[in-house]
Amino acid sequence: xxxxxxxxxxxxxxxxxxxxxxxxxxxxxxxxxxxxxxxxxxxxxxxxxxxxxxxxxxxxxxxxxxxxxxxxxxxxxxxxxxxxxxxxxxxxxxxxxxxxxxxxxxxxxxxxxxxxxxxxxxxxxxxxxxxxxxxxxxxxxxxxxxxxxxxxxxxxxxxxxxxxxxxxxxxxxxxxxxxxxxxxxxxxxxxxxxxxxxxxxxxxxxxxxxxxxxxxxxxxxxxxxxxxxxxxxxxxxxxxxxxxxxxxxxxxxxxxxxxxxxxxxxxxxxxxxxxxxxxxxxxxxxxxxxxxxxxxxxxxxxxxxxxxxxxxxxxxxxxxxxxxxxxxxxxxxxxxxxxxxxxxxxxxxxxxxxxxxxxxxxxxxxxxxxxxxxxxxxxxxxxxxxxxxxxxxxx
Amino acid sequence: xxxxxxxxxxxxxxxxxxxxxxxxxxxxxxxxxxxxxxxxxxxxxxxxxxxxxxxxxxxxxxxxxxxxxxxxxxxxxxxxxxxxxxxxxxxxxxxxxxxxxxxxxxxxxxxxxxxxxxxxxxxxxxxxxxx
Numbered sequence: 181x182x183x184x185x186x187x188x189x190x191x192x193x194x195x196x197x198x199x200x201x202x203x204x205x206x207x208x209x210x211x212x213x214x215x216x217x218x219x220x221x222x223x224x225x226x227x228x229x230x231x232x233x234x235x236x237x238x239x240x241x242x243x244x245x246x247x248x249x250x251x252x253x254x255x256x257x258x259x260x261x262x263x264x265x266x267x268x269x270x271x272x273x274x275x276x277x278x279x280x281x282x283x284x285x286x287x288x289x290x291x292x293x294x295x296x297x298x299x300x301x302x303x304x305x306x307x308x309x310x311x312x313x314x315x316x317x318x319x320x321x322x323x324x325x326x327x328x329x330x331x332x333x334x335x336x337x338x339x340x341x342x343x344x345x346x347x348x349x350x351x352x353x354x355x356x357x358x359x360x361x362x363x364x365x366x367x368x369x370x371x372x373x374x375x376x377x378x379x380x381x382x383x384x385x386x387x388x389x390x391x392x393x394x395x396x397x398x399x400x401x402x403x404x405x406x407x408x409x410x411x412x413x414x415x416x417x418x419x420x421x422x423x424x425x426x427x428x429x430x431x432x433x434x435x436x437x438x439x440x441x442x443x444x445x446x447x448x449x450x451x452x453x454x455x456x457x458x459x460x461x462x463x464x465x466x467x468x469x470x471x472x473x474x475x476x477x478x479x480x481x482x483x484x485x486x487x488x489x490x491x492x493x494x495x496x497x498x499x500x501x502x503x504x505x506x507x508x509x510x511x512x513x514x515x516x517x518x519x520x521x522x523x524x525x526x527x528x529x530x531x532x533x534x535x536x537x538x539x540x541x542x543x544x545x546x547x548x549x550x551x552x553x554x555x556x557x558x559x560x561x562x563x564x565x566x567x568x569x570x571x572x573x574x575x
Numbered sequence: 576x577x578x579x580x581x582x583x584x585x586x587x588x589x590x591x592x593x594x595x596x597x598x599x600x601x602x603x604x605x606x607x608x609x610x611x612x613x614x615x616x617x618x619x620x621x622x623x624x625x626x627x628x629x630x631x632x633x634x635x636x637x638x639x640x641x642x643x644x645x646x647x648x649x650x651x652x653x654x655x656x657x658x659x660x661x662x663x664x665x666x667x668x669x670x671x672x673x674x675x676x677x678x679x680x681x682x683x684x685x686x687x688x689x690x691x692x693x694x695x696x697x698x699x700x701x702x703x704x705x706x
Contacts, residue, residue, distance in 0.1 A: 305645075318584040319613045325581035325693065325700045326670040327642065327655045336640030337659055337669075344638065344682045388657075389641035389677070437611055437618050438667040442659075443638065 183458040184280070184425055185574060189412040193280035195422040195568070196290075196414040197226025197407030198533045203521045204371045206401045207302050211245035214296035214403030216253045222292060222405035227418030230254060233407075235261035235288030237278060239271040241297025241524055242310055250294070261288040268557025269472055270429065271295065272404075272525025273564025277427045279408035289409060295526045296403030306399035307332075307387075331474065332396065334559040336388035339477035341443030343390060345492070348480065350390055352495035354381035356476035357394045357518055359503030364515025366505065366543035371398050372519040395476040397517035404526035406533065411574075422536040423574035425550075426459025426567035428452075435561045447563035448485035448554055456552075459567035463487050467547040467573075468535045469509065470528035472556040473516040482554050483511075510535070510545040525555035525564065536570050549573030578671065578700040580693040586613070587698075589627050594699040599688045601666050603628040609664040618666075634660035634686040634703065637667060641677045660686045660703045671702045 184192055199221025201214050215238065223230050236259055240246035248262050261282050267274045272295055279291035299309035310330050328334070342348050358378055364370035376394065384393040414421040430447030432439070456463060463486065473479045480494035488509070489497035502509040514520045514531035521527060532551040534540050540548075550573045555564035583591045590612050593600035602610040603626055608619035616623055637659035646652040656672040672680075673689065685706035690699040 316580070317582040318587050321581040321584075322587065322590075322698075322700065323669060325579035325697075326702065327578070327657055328669045333640050333642050333657045334669075336642070337638045337657065340640055341638040341682075385646070386641065386643045389643065391640075436613060436667075436669070438661065438665060 183460055184284070184423070185460055187284060189415070190410050191284045191286070192411040193283045193408055193424040194411045194414040195406055195424060195533055196409045196417050196419060197222040197228065198530060199223070199225055199405040200369070200530060201296070201403045203369060203402030203523065204400050205300055207300070209298060209401070211240060211243055211296045211298050211403070212250060212253055214298060214401070215246050215250055215294045215405070218296060218403035218405035219254055219292045219294050222407045225419060226407045228290060228407065230256065232290045233292050234259055235279065235282055235291035237275045237291060237293045238264045239266060239275060239295045241295065242299050243297055245298070246296060261291065267431070267562040267564065269474065269524050270555035270557035270562040270564040272529045273427070273553065273555035273566050274429060276406065276408060276424060276529065276566055277429065277564065280424045280427065283408060283410050289413060291408045292405055293408065294403060294405040295524055297523065298401040299399055300401045309399050331559065332388040332391065335475050335477060336391045338443035338560060339390050339475065342477065342481060345444055346495065348495035350392065351378065351382065352499045353395050353476040353480065354378045355499045355503060356479045357381050359507065360473065360512050360516045361519045362504045363513050363543055364519035366541070367514045367520055370515040370520040371400065372515070391475055391477065397474045398519070398522045400521040400523055402521065402523055404523050404530050406529065420537045421571060422533050423569040423571070424566065425461070425569045425574060426455040426457070428454035428458065428565050430563040432561065435558060445491065446481055446485050446556070446560045448482045448556070448565065451563045451565040452486040455565035455567050459569070461550055461567065465550050466552045467510060467549055468513065468532065468545045468551040469511045470532040470551065471512060471516070471554045472525060472528055473512055473518050474556065476518065478556055479512070482556070486552065505543065513540060513543050513545060528553050528555070529566070532566070532568050536568050538570070578691045578693055578702065580697040581700060583698055591698040593627065593629060594690055594701060597690060598629040599632065599668070599701050600627040601630050601662065601664055602626070609662070609666050611666040611668065630662045630664055630688070632688050633663045633706065634688065636680060636682055636684040636686055637661050638682070639672065639677065639680050658686070658703055668701065670700070673702050673704050675705050
C-alpha cells in the first residue's frame, strides 16, 4: 500500500463537506456573495462551524470578483493558510491537491476550497459572457483582430484536428451530448433537463464548426465549496468521508506554440496514469468517471488519454452505447457542464463527491468506491486529475 | 469577412513594423531555429537571444474552424474561417483564411500570408489565403 492510503488517519486527506449555492440563471448576486454562501453551506454540510476552518483557498471564473478578501467576508480569523489559485478549468482539482497537501503536512486541518462566478446577465446571451473580450493591443489584440476570440474557435481547431487525423465525426460527438442530457434529466440541479436526440444534436446550429451548440457547455452563475480535512477529523462528522486517494497535474505549455499533440493528446495522458498510480488503483477499478466537459470533444479526447480506449478510437467508443444511464460507463452522471451546470472544475468535482457518498438519488451509480475526476484549463493547457474513494474504496 | 482593429504595444512593435512592410516576422535564435512571434524563448533550444526574421510566406494548413454568427431573420448568417497555418520555417500561426470555401479544405493545403487592416489608423493584421 502506498500513497495517501498508507498515511496515518491524522494526515490522510478526506472531503468532509460539499456546499452548492443555487446555480444557473440566478441573477443579482456577485461572485463573492456566491463564494461566501458556498463556504457556509459546505461547512454546515460537514457538520462543522465556520470557526473550525483554518485554511481557505479561493478561485474565480471569467468574471473574477473573488480574492483572499473572502476571509473577511466570512469573518474568518487566524487562518493558517490562505491563497487564491488559478489554473483555469483545472483549478478545482489543483485546489483540492493543495488542500490535501496542507492536511498531509499539518499546515492546516480544515481547508475550504471555493469557486464561484456570475457571468450570466438577464439582458445578454450566454455566449456573450465568454465571447466578447477583445483586447485592443498587443498579441491578444492581434489574435482578437484576426477573429481568434474565446474558447470556441480554439477548441474547434483542436476537434477538427482530431477528426482529420482519426476520422472522428460530429455524430460521434453527438452521442456524448445525448448521453449527458439523459443523465441531466435525473439531476434536479441540472439546468437542461429536456431529453435530446442525436437528430436534435445534428440540427443544432454551428457555433464554431465542427462544434455545434449542443457540443458546447452551458454558462452558469453560482458557487461550490468543498471542505478538505483529515480522515481522523472526518470520522466524527456529518457526511460519509470521501477519501482523496490520488492526484496529479499536467501543464504541457504549448499554447500558441507549434506542437504535434495539439488536439490529439492532452495533459490528461500523463496526469491520469500518475494519479491512478498514486491511488494504487487501475483504470479497471474505476466505478464512476467525472470528466471536464467544456465541449463534447473534451470528453472524447480525455477518455482516450485516460486509456478507456485506444488513442484515436474515442469516436467509435462514445458511439458504442456505453454512455448514458443505460450504458455501462458511469460518466458525467449529473449531466456535466454540457447539460448540468458550468462551474468550471467544480462541476465534475461536486458530482464525484455526490456519487462517492452514494447521494446521487435517481442517478446514483450502484458501484461508487473509486471515482476518477478530470479538470481541464485553457485550451487543453492545464490538467488536474483526482482519484476519490468511498470508505470501502479507501480500505 | 473583416479583421478587427489592433494597436501595437512594446512587445509587438517590431512585428507590426514588419506587417506594415508586408512581412510576417518570426523569432529566430542564433542557431537559426524559428519560433512563434510571441515567444520569449526559442521553442527548440531555449535561447533567450531572439531576433526577428521574415517568414518566406509559404505555409500549410494544420486545422480549420468555421465560426458562424447567429442568424438574424431570413439572411444567411456570416461566417469566418479560422485556421492554424504552419509556416515552412516551422512555427504555427492562428488567423483567418480569406477567400476560401470551407467545404473544400483539407489538412496540408498550401497557404500564403496576406495583410488586412480594419482602418488606416490601425495595424496590419496577417491573414491566410489559399496559395
